[in-house]
Amino acid sequence: MKLPATRKEALKLGIKFYKTNKPCKHGHNSKRYTSSKGCYECVKATWDESNQRKKDRYDKNWVQELLKRKNYVLKATYNMNFMDYRNIVASQNYKCPLCLKNETFMEDYQLRNKAKGYLGDLVVDHCHKSGKVRGALCQDCNRALGGFKDDINILSRAIEYLEERG
Ligand SMILES: [Zn+2]
Ligand SMILES: [Zn+2]
Known part of the structure; x- marks a missing residue:
């Protein structure tokens, strides 16, 4: 044109x-x-x-840049900072409280691709009704809870279902 x-x-x-x-x-x-x-x-x-x-700035100081980004997201989404997040993870013994898998933290494998999880791969979980932060979960468990709509009734029926049909 x-x-x-x-x-x-x-x-x-x-x-x-x-x-x-x-x-x-x-x-x-x-x-x-x-x-x-x-x-x-x-x-x-x-x-x-x-x-x-x-x-260039990222390549030189990527840990600081990651930290800055993480702080920004935590502040905007949950009004907490990185230390608050680390305290939650520490209080859970650095595990997902549901599946008990250890968190990934500062592991340098495939750093550039995995940088997202470098400062901890557990994700903050909060109650969608009250907005209260409940803890930090691994991605799978967080997604699973979302799939069950955080509904205790659905979850207990799922347990019954598995027990009966297994
Ligand atoms: Zn020009
Ligand atoms: Zn989990």
């Missing part, structure tokens, strides 16, 4: 880009953003640079 030659036209048509034939001040003869008049290549270069900076 041929882009409109002026911003005015692009605005009228509701098109994201327009293309004059005047190069930007960095000499790119590329399309412009209708919203900001910004040169596409300049914007892209700025983005690439900022992503590279982020990546």
